[in-house]
Amino acid sequence: MCEQGENSAASSSKKGGLVSFLTGKPIEIPKKHLFGICRFVGEFEKLNRVGEGTYGVVYRARDTKTNEIVALKKMRMEKEKDGMPISGLREIMLLQSCNHPNIVCLKEVVVGRSLESIFLVMEYCEQDLASLLDNMQTPFMEAQVKCIMIQPTLDWLANWDIQCLQ
Numbered sequence: 001m002c003e004q005g006e007n008s009a010a011s012s013s014k015k016g017g018l019v020s021f022l023t024g025k026p027i028e029i030p031k032k033h034l035f036g037i038c039r040f041v042g043e044f045e046k047l048n049r050v051g052e053g054t055y056g057v058v059y060r061a062r063d064t065k066t067n068e069i070v071a072l073k074k075m076r077m078e079k080e081k082d083g084m085p086i087s088g089l090r091e092i093m094l095l096q097s098c099n100h101p102n103i104v105c106l107k108e109v110v111v112g113r114s115l116e117s118i119f120l121v122m123e124y125c126e127q128d129l130a131s132l133l134d135n136m137q138t139p140f141m142e143a144q145v146k147c148i149m150i151q152p153t154l155d156w157l158a159n160w161d162i163q164c165l166q
């Protein structure tokens with residue numbers, strides 16, 4: 001979108017351009033609204049790639065404004081023809097609704113130059129249970145398994161699931 005020069009914005013003829021729902025005609029996004037209210041991903045310095053899931057690639061990154069180390073997850077959008085996949089929206093809504101010390105916090109959503117560039121900025125976790133399980137020398141003892149199972153998050157998630165079902 002920004003390839004067109006300093007003062008121009010989106011063009012429907014380019015990949016990622018917009019068409020008005022009302023008129024069906026191409027619309028231009030004013031430059032000041034180009035990134036909406038989201039910050040630009042360029043404000044984050046990618047440090048290294050930490051993993052990849054079904055819905056995106058995750059990087060360790062530094063917020064250049066605050067120097068904070070965060071996890072930056074690029075949503076997978078290559079195959080999407082109709083905008084952001086519903087699974088991505090669900091992930092954002094779910095993480096936004098979770099406010100628990102044992103659940104990774106979604107700090108904000110940031111965007112790149114194209115409409116397909118959407119990134120989740122999350123608190124960075126040095127270790128997760130899956131990598132711990134992969135790398136540990138000996139299996140957890142029974143007492144440790146019990147301790148993990150009674151972590152408040154699991155109760156909380158079970159309640160959340162039940163509430164969702166109701």
Ligand SMILES: Nc1ncnc2c1ncn2[C@@H]1O[C@H](COP(=O)(O)OP(=O)(O)OP(=O)(O)O)[C@@H](O)[C@H]1O
Binds near residue numbers: 123126131
């Ligand atoms: N907040 C985070 N801090 C540190 N590393 C993370 C963070 N989030 C994800 N990762 C790393 O990135 C990998 C991919 O994470 P992601 O959430 O995209 O997928 P997943 O939940 O592991 O798998 P799937 O989405 O396929 O079920 C994780 O396995 C983990 O190694």
